[in-house]
Amino acid sequence: MIVVPGEIADAMDVPGLTIWDGGDVAPIREARFYVPSYMAGEWAFSVMTDLPLLEVCQLPTAGFEHALGHLPVGVTLCNAAGVHDASTAELAVALILARLRRVDDMARAMPRGEFIHERFDALADKRVLVLGAGGIGQALTRRLEGFECEVVVVGRAAREGVRGREEIAELLPWADIVVIAVPLDDSTRGMVDADFLARMRDGALLVNVARGGIADTAAMLAECGRLQFALDVTDPEPLPADHALWRAPGVLISPHVGGNTTAFLPRIARLVRDQVARWQSGAPLANVIVS
Amino acid sequence: MIVVPGEIADAMDVPGLTIWDGGDVAPIREARFYVPSYMAGEWAFSVMTDLPLLEVCQLPTAGFEHALGHLPVGVTLCNAAGVHDASTAELAVALILARLRRVDDMARAMPRGEFIHERFDALADKRVLVLGAGGIGQALTRRLEGFECEVVVVGRAAREGVRGREEIAELLPWADIVVIAVPLDDSTRGMVDADFLARMRDGALLVNVARGGIADTAAMLAECGRLQFALDVTDPEPLPADHALWRAPGVLISPHVGGNTTAFLPRIARLVRDQVARWQSGAPLANVIVS
Numbered sequence: 001m002i003v004v005p006g007e008i009a010d011a012m013d014v015p016g017l018t019i020w021d022g023g024d025v026a027p028i029r030e031a032r033f034y035v036p037s038y039m040a041g042e043w044a045f046s047v048m049t050d051l052p053l054l055e056v057c058q059l060p061t062a063g064f065e066h067a068l069g070h071l072p073v074g075v076t077l078c079n080a081a082g083v084h085d086a087s088t089a090e091l092a093v094a095l096i097l098a099r100l101r102r103v104d105d106m107a108r109a110m111p112r113g114e115f116i117h118e119r120f121d122a123l124a125d126k127r128v129l130v131l132g133a134g135g136i137g138q139a140l141t142r143r144l145e146g147f148e149c150e151v152v153v154v155g156r157a158a159r160e161g162v163r164g165r166e167e168i169a170e171l172l173p174w175a176d177i178v179v180i181a182v183p184l185d186d187s188t189r190g191m192v193d194a195d196f197l198a199r200m201r202d203g204a205l206l207v208n209v210a211r212g213g214i215a216d217t218a219a220m221l222a223e224c225g226r227l228q229f230a231l232d233v234t235d236p237e238p239l240p241a242d243h244a245l246w247r248a249p250g251v252l253i254s255p256h257v258g259g260n261t262t263a264f265l266p267r268i269a270r271l272v273r274d275q276v277a278r279w280q281s282g283a284p285l286a287n288v289i290v291s
Numbered sequence: 292m293i294v295v296p297g298e299i300a301d302a303m304d305v306p307g308l309t310i311w312d313g314g315d316v317a318p319i320r321e322a323r324f325y326v327p328s329y330m331a332g333e334w335a336f337s338v339m340t341d342l343p344l345l346e347v348c349q350l351p352t353a354g355f356e357h358a359l360g361h362l363p364v365g366v367t368l369c370n371a372a373g374v375h376d377a378s379t380a381e382l383a384v385a386l387i388l389a390r391l392r393r394v395d396d397m398a399r400a401m402p403r404g405e406f407i408h409e410r411f412d413a414l415a416d417k418r419v420l421v422l423g424a425g426g427i428g429q430a431l432t433r434r435l436e437g438f439e440c441e442v443v444v445v446g447r448a449a450r451e452g453v454r455g456r457e458e459i460a461e462l463l464p465w466a467d468i469v470v471i472a473v474p475l476d477d478s479t480r481g482m483v484d485a486d487f488l489a490r491m492r493d494g495a496l497l498v499n500v501a502r503g504g505i506a507d508t509a510a511m512l513a514e515c516g517r518l519q520f521a522l523d524v525t526d527p528e529p530l531p532a533d534h535a536l537w538r539a540p541g542v543l544i545s546p547h548v549g550g551n552t553t554a555f556l557p558r559i560a561r562l563v564r565d566q567v568a569r570w571q572s573g574a575p576l577a578n579v580i581v582s
Contacts (some may be wrong), residue, residue: 039408086415086439094388101382101552103389106545111399113532115546117330121349123551124377138435146434148377150552241404254397255406259414261392263439 001030001053002276005037008060011269014153025050028223035060035272036067039260045070045201052174055286058275060268061083061259062135063211064289065184077290082135083267084259088232089139090260092179092209095230099205100177104252124148129171132181133162135208136261142183172199178206184211209258212237217245224248232258292321292344293567296328299351304334305567309322316341324570326351328356332552336361347576349566351559352550353426354502356475356582368581369566372427374558375550377564379523380430381502382549385552388414390496391468395543415439420462423472424453427500431472434456463490468498475502485510491518500549503528508536523549 002017009017012142013248020028020042021037028034031051036044038060041135045067056076059067064079071077100121109116130137133155144151152171158164163171172178178200192206192215200206205228207266208215220229221244227264229251236243237256245251271287278285285291293308300308308529311319312328313335319325321341328337329351336358339345347367350358355370365402389395391412400407404472417440421428424446435442443462447456454462463469469491473479483497491497496519503526511520512535519541527534528547536542562578570578 035370083461087413090388090414090438091392093384093391094394097381097385097392098389098396098398101548102392103385103386103543103545104401107395107398108411110537110544113530113534113537115529115532117548118549119551119553119555120548122378122554123381124552124554125557137486143437145437146430147381166338188337208396218362238406238408239404241406243404247406251538252394253401254392254394255408257408257411259393261415262407262410263413263415264410266416 001028002033003028003058004272007267008035008038008272009264012273013269014273025290028150029053031120032056033058033276038244038264038268039214041067042070048072054101056275056279057241058272060264061097063184068290071290075290076285076288078285079289080268080271080286081287083192083271085135086267087261087263088102088136088258089143090263091232091254092136092140092181092207092262093143094208095209095252095254096128096179097204098253099207099228099230099250100126101247111138126150126272127174128152128176128177128179130179130181131168132179132183132210134181134183135179138143140179154247168196169199172196173201175200176205177205177209179208180206180208180214182210182214184213188214190214191218192219194222195229197223202226203228205230207231208233221245221248223250230254292319293324293508294319295326295563296351297323298556299326299329299559299563302556303558303564305564306489308578317376320344323347323446324349324567333361335434339366340365344443347566347570348403349563351555351565354475362581365582367576367579369578371559371562372578374555374562376426376430377558378552378554379427379500379549380434381552381554382523383431383472383498384434386498386500386543386545387419387468387470387496390498390519390521390541406569415522417441417467418465418467419443419468419470420445421472422459423470423471423474424472425472425499427472428470431470435444439524439572444491458464459487460490460550463493465477466491468496471499471505473501475504479516481506481507481508482505486516488518493517494519495511496520496521512536512539515542515579523547531578576581 004017006019031057035058058078102120128151130153155162207230209232212233230252232254294311295308297310324347326349349369371385393411402471419442419446446453498521521543525546
């Protein structure tokens, strides 16, 4: 039995899928291949302990930390690496442009009918440091190509066209814009701390479309005013309504919408279709995190 | 005498320029080559009648309609075609992304600390119709290349890679996003009227980074709710504080900031430096509008 959330099943157009979006577990007890609902709560993962025949859990997200604790022994866990690259990289550009060109301030001035004409920053001629050479970093670099800006990409290790992580400290003072596009793991948790931010030039913009835990919220708050921030992810998340970050100067916050767009369904449907076909034919699965 | 506004002279780094940013005309009576201040009032053009030796007026803008009525007979008028392409095309992308990804709504929700997570549109997979195959249209097309969207460009006449204006009516229902990037002239004034808008599909986005007079404001207001609008230029402009467009649903307005960014000075400085060199050496000037 192949168990898939309704909206993904609709986009897949493959016969014989069992649709499940939560609720009673009885109808999916025979599940062997399971796709949890996107943006669902813990129930979507804890249900796996009630699925005795389960062989594969195919996540609809690139992140997988939230599933690990619920994974029964012997079940293969695959993530959706690549599915959110287009949408997340696109949001990074949206946040960069909105903050530089002050679209956020303009939107807030609109209800008052304020026509504030000033000279603002353009992305053209700027120096962009992309931290992360994976799918999102590459998708972002492709999108930045037409904008007449200079882009340097940093990966785990230096290679052709990619600088190594050990060079970050010396690259930070060079950049006008720093984009965080690394996965959250022990090597990146808290990476953006007071020292990191202190190396950024006055007025520079930090964009985080990765995970809130990569950047230290208190350290960012302390630099508001000198630096700018555009954050799709925060720590804590969701950010409480009374959190100072919502109202700090030069800060633009989007509510973790990097991946959740119209670009999601066609791309996740393609991945799940391919994975189901591999699994049915006995071919090796892609994106295996735990096997 | 070569008369240049202060900020452009600073960026040019050429000796022997006379700086003038308005005020007393006496110091520039000997002007032969004159660059009006950027975003200045009518005084910057009417002053030309007081410059008996004037040979060349080099505008800092692509638009030139505002200078024509003040141009003394025999003076060559050049515009700054190309200087604003990067900045204006960049704003078009900023407005598209901000509206599709709802960065405007998010910015307005920030002061209330509202974390509104919904699925919004991505630019990926969308169909973009660019009206205008000139500098801005080309700069926009280059910027859209990395975004996994489909782009069709319309020029005055059909040619390789460009569709002709007579095809607009049949292309409008195809497009998710329509960007206006044509100059204002008798053939484009009021081009975006009720018929034009009626052909656009439900939910489609019209972006105007050209001139307000190209789109009929009343016709746009009548379609608010069914269509979305992102407008850097309006008619009238500036839009009065009590104008309904400021508060209409699905409308994002930026205050004519397409060209006025940090990208302006290096590019106008390069153009004026080249034009002065041509004029001094007797070579033909570029961007001649009236000679």
